[in-house]
Amino acid sequence: MSLPRNALRSIPALTARRTLTTRVLASSLRMSPTQNIAKRRLHATIQQFQAATAVAPTTTQASHEKIASPADTTNFIDNQFEASQTSQWIDLHDPATNNLVTRVPQSTDAELRAAVESAQKAFPAWKATSIMHRQQVMFKLTALIRENMDRLANSITIEQGKTFADAKGDVLRGLQVCETACGITTQFTGEVIEVAKDMETRSYREPLGVTAAICPFNFPAMIPLWSIPLATVTGNTLILKPSERDPGAAMILAELCVKAGIPPGVVNIVHGSAKTVDFILDEPAIKAISFVGSNKAGEYIYTRGSANGKRVQANLGAKNHAAVLPDCNKNHALNAIAGAAFGAAGQRCMALSTLVLVGKETQQWMPELAERAKNLTINGGFEADADLGPLISPQSKKRVEDLIASAEQEGATILLDGRGQKPSDPKYSEGNWVGPTIITNVKPHMKCYTEEIFGPVLVCLNVETTEEAIELINANEYGNGASVFTRSGPTASLFQHTLEAGQIGINAPIPVPLPMFSFTGNKKSVAGTGMANFYGKDGIRFYTQWKTVTSLWRAEDALATQKETSMPTQS
Numbered sequence: 413m414s415l416p417r418n419a420l421r422s423i424p425a426l427t428a429r430r431t432l433t434t435r436v437l438a439s440s441l442r443m444s445p446t447q448n449i450a451k452r453r454l455h456a457t458i459q460q461f462q463a464a465t466a467v468a469p470t471t472t473q474a475s476h477e478k479i480a481s482p483a484d485t486t487n488f489i490d491n492q493f494e495a496s497q498t499s500q501w502i503d504l505h506d507p508a509t510n511n512l513v514t515r516v517p518q519s520t521d522a523e524l525r526a527a528v529e530s531a532q533k534a535f536p537a538w539k540a541t542s543i544m545h546r547q548q549v550m551f552k553l554t555a556l557i558r559e560n561m562d563r564l565a566n567s568i569t570i571e572q573g574k575t576f577a578d579a580k581g582d583v584l585r586g587l588q589v590c591e592t593a594c595g596i597t598t599q600f601t602g603e604v605i606e607v608a609k610d611m612e613t614r615s616y617r618e619p620l621g622v623t624a625a626i627c628p629f630n631f632p633a634m635i636p637l638w639s640i641p642l643a644t645v646t647g648n649t650l651i652l653k654p655s656e657r658d659p660g661a662a663m664i665l666a667e668l669c670v671k672a673g674i675p676p677g678v679v680n681i682v683h684g685s686a687k688t689v690d691f692i693l694d695e696p697a698i699k700a701i702s703f704v705g706s707n708k709a710g711e712y713i714y715t716r717g718s719a720n721g722k723r724v725q726a727n728l729g730a731k732n733h734a735a736v737l738p739d740c741n742k743n744h745a746l747n748a749i750a751g752a753a754f755g756a757a758g759q760r761c762m763a764l765s766t767l768v769l770v771g772k773e774t775q776q777w778m779p780e781l782a783e784r785a786k787n788l789t790i791n792g793g794f795e796a797d798a799d800l801g802p803l804i805s806p807q808s809k810k811r812v813e814d815l816i817a818s819a820e821q822e823g824a825t826i827l828l829d830g831r832g833q834k835p836s837d838p839k840y841s842e843g844n845w846v847g848p849t850i851i852t853n854v855k856p857h858m859k860c861y862t863e864e865i866f867g868p869v870l871v872c873l874n875v876e877t878t879e880e881a882i883e884l885i886n887a888n889e890y891g892n893g894a895s896v897f898t899r900s901g902p903t904a905s906l907f908q909h910t911l912e913a914g915q916i917g918i919n920a921p922i923p924v925p926l927p928m929f930s931f932t933g934n935k936k937s938v939a940g941t942g943m944a945n946f947y948g949k950d951g952i953r954f955y956t957q958w959k960t961v962t963s964l965w966r967a968e969d970a971l972a973t974q975k976e977t978s979m980p981t982q983s
């Protein structure tokens with residue numbers, strides 16, 4: 413079902429209709445004990461009806477107008493949106509206005525346990541479903557996400573702040589993981605060899621059990637969708653904790669999972685901050701954790717989760733460099749850099765935040781880059797002219813402004829200063845705005861270079877030669893992505909082979925691989941060994957474990973064989 417962009421207004425009506433119909437159906441359940449079969453059929457009808465009409469109680473209005481009575485975010489357990497009994501709420505504000513959008517619960521201990529019990533209970537039956545059935549569910553989920561693209565994007569723009577067009581990109585990149593998961597029937601085949609006469613060894617992959625995902629704020633749809641399709645299509649159940657700063661898109665995805673036919677308990681959603689994360693880290697029933705977020709949280713989660721015997725995949729922070737060579741297509745490079753540095757207000761793990769200018773000539777291009785950056789419009793994400801929206805919170809805005817100030821104090825040049833910039837409409841006067849900012853003459857020891865800024869700030873360093881550029885980029889401890897802009901094939905090849913970052917762009921500013929590949933950041937941009945990449949083949953491996961079976965079916969009657977007590981050598 414696709415809802416219009418102002419769907420919020422229709423939600424009370426839908427809910428009321430659902431309640432009424434449920435009551436009518438329920439009253440007919442009060443029948444004599446002899447009518448048990450009819451009762452069960454009716455009960456199934458009620459469940460199907462509730463599943464078909466359950467609407468995530470999220471705000472999806474397509475504007476930054478103040479919401480008259482913001483609805484609280486609920487838990488999602490056993491395919492039900494249930495109000496939390498918590499006394500601890502986290503206020504979620506629209507970053508463009510700082511008006512209240514919803515209150516997010518710190519799910520209670522009982523609710524967290526209920527989610528685990530639900531996921532544990534659902535696992536055996538879900539694991540036992542055929543791969544064809546799970547593929548069909550993925551087909552439906554894929555279609556539903558596409559139908560609900562605008563509604564998901566509305567939620568993202570209100571809660572996260574990115575522009576509506578960019579929010580649709582957020583959904584699309586997650587949808588692509590779902591689409592790729594539809595190919596599970598060919599991706600999931602095992603291996604078999606006849607190792608001796610009448611003896612075969614086969615290896616195939618089985619799901620792990622209950623898994624969990626802990627998500628960051630910057631991609632409220634894409635990152636939940638790095639986990640939901642692959643965890644479930646491989647037969648696991650999943651407990652997802654969205655960012656407490658923007659859980660709305662994940663709640664809509666939960667609704668779509670129900671409509672796609674995912675049974676109760678296969679996907680549950682709980683909320684909160686560190687307390688919920690600690691529960692996930694220590695709960696023995698949870699076998700694997702997918703984490704995406706900052707280094708501070710991720711290194712802690714990886715260490716504690718691994719110590720508790722869980723499989724952990726953890727994608728962390730970044731400092732992505734682009735080397736600009738004088739022989740590049742200048743117009744293409746400057747446009748690509750402006751888009752990748754300032755789009756989404758720089759709040760992307762693959763934002764191009766660091767420029768390495770090779771040779772004097774490229775340094776002369778900086779005023780032109782500043783001109784292009786200046787022409788980008790900061791505005792509320794629903795405004796037609798918006799190129800970038802606000803930062804996620806007042807604390808984030810202050811942190812970004814402080815880092816710009818530190819660069820000034822350490823001797824860098826603020827070529828373009830976005831501090832104090834805000835949209836002209838007074839309704840946005842309280843938003844968390846910082847305009848595009850360019851800092852030149854940066855040196856590697858400066859704080860603006862050593863820290864991930866996660867704002868619309870581009871730091872620029874100067875080097876003389878290609879070799880110096882490679883050395884500088886490789887000396888950085890992060891390894892998410894790096895790009896090079898050049899027209900020379902041999903130079904591009906040199907960068908490709910010598911840069912240590914895990915995702916390389918050649919004349920491509922944000923080289924995030926599509927989900928037929930894996931997301932392959934490395935160095936300090938991942939925790940652990942980097943063997944547990946998100947999506948692609950590695951994603952399937954992460955959510956499954958090998959089972960290897962050796963079987964002997966003798967050609968002659970098995971009952972006639974002699975007992976063997978020595979070690980089988982299979983020779």
Ligand code: NAD
Pocket residue numbers: 626627628629630631653654655656684685686689690704705706707708709710712727728729730760761864866892931933937
């Ligand atoms: P964050 O680490 O603050 O939050 C991520 C999750 O961890 C949230 O669900 C949050 O509730 C939880 N969390 C936060 N602090 C915690 C703590 N002390 N203990 C336990 N749990 C905690 O990250 P964020 O600000 O939401 O996201 C931005 C960061 O994510 C940036 O550093 C960005 O580079 C990174 N990121 C990385 C990738 C990638 O693929 N490498 C993708 C997106 C974002």
